[in-house]
Amino acid sequence: MEPVRKKQLIEATLEVMTEVGYHGTTISLISKKAGLSSGIVSHYFGDKQGLIEATMRHLLEALKITTHIADPLERIDFIIENNFSQTQGASSATNTWFNFWALSLHNKGLHRLQCINHRRLESNLAYSYRQLLPPREAKNAAASTAALIDGYWLRYSMGSVGNGNFEEPVVRIKQYVRDTINLFAD
Structure with a gap:
C-alpha cells in the first residue's frame, strides 16, 4: 500500500x-x-x-534511460525525445519544474537534485558522443546539446514560442546533433 x-x-x-x-x-x-x-x-x-x-x-526518474540503446545516435535521439515527452511537458510537470528551479537556488536538497540532473544529462549525452566524435568535441557537443534541451524546453514550456508544442525543438536539436557529427565525419 x-x-x-x-x-x-x-x-x-x-x-x-x-x-x-x-x-x-x-x-x-x-x-x-x-x-x-x-x-x-x-x-x-x-x-x-x-x-x-x-x-x-519522480520527475527526474522519468528522464532516466531505462533501456540499453546500442546505437549512439539513437541514444542521443532518445534522450532528446524523453526530455520533451508528454510527462515532462504536462502542465503539472512544467509548473513543478519552474518552482523547482527557483527553489533550488535557495534550498540545498533541491540544489543537489538539480546538480545531479544536470550532470546526468551531460554524462549520458557525452557517453554517446564519445562514440561519434573526438573526446574534446564530444564533451563540447554534450554541453551544447544539454543547453539546447534546457533552453528550448524553457521557451516552449512557457509558451513564449510554440504554444507548448515540443515537436519543433526536438527536430531542431536533432538537426544540431547531426550537423555536429557531420563536421567530424570523414
Whole structure:
C-alpha cells in the first residue's frame, strides 16, 4: 500500500502546485487532493519539503534511460525525445519544474537534485558522443546539446514560442546533433 499512497501524494502535489504554485501548496491541500490524511505525508515524507523533493525525484526518474540503446545516435535521439515527452511537458510537470528551479537556488536538497540532473544529462549525452566524435568535441557537443534541451524546453514550456508544442525543438536539436557529427565525419 505504501508505494500506491506515495504515488497518490506525488501526483496530488503536481496537481496542487499547478493550481496554486509552490507558496500556496500546503500539506492540507495535497492530502485533500489525494484523498488521504495529512498525517500520511509526515509519515512517508517528513514534511512539505520532503514531499517536494520526492516529487522532483519522480520527475527526474522519468528522464532516466531505462533501456540499453546500442546505437549512439539513437541514444542521443532518445534522450532528446524523453526530455520533451508528454510527462515532462504536462502542465503539472512544467509548473513543478519552474518552482523547482527557483527553489533550488535557495534550498540545498533541491540544489543537489538539480546538480545531479544536470550532470546526468551531460554524462549520458557525452557517453554517446564519445562514440561519434573526438573526446574534446564530444564533451563540447554534450554541453551544447544539454543547453539546447534546457533552453528550448524553457521557451516552449512557457509558451513564449510554440504554444507548448515540443515537436519543433526536438527536430531542431536533432538537426544540431547531426550537423555536429557531420563536421567530424570523414
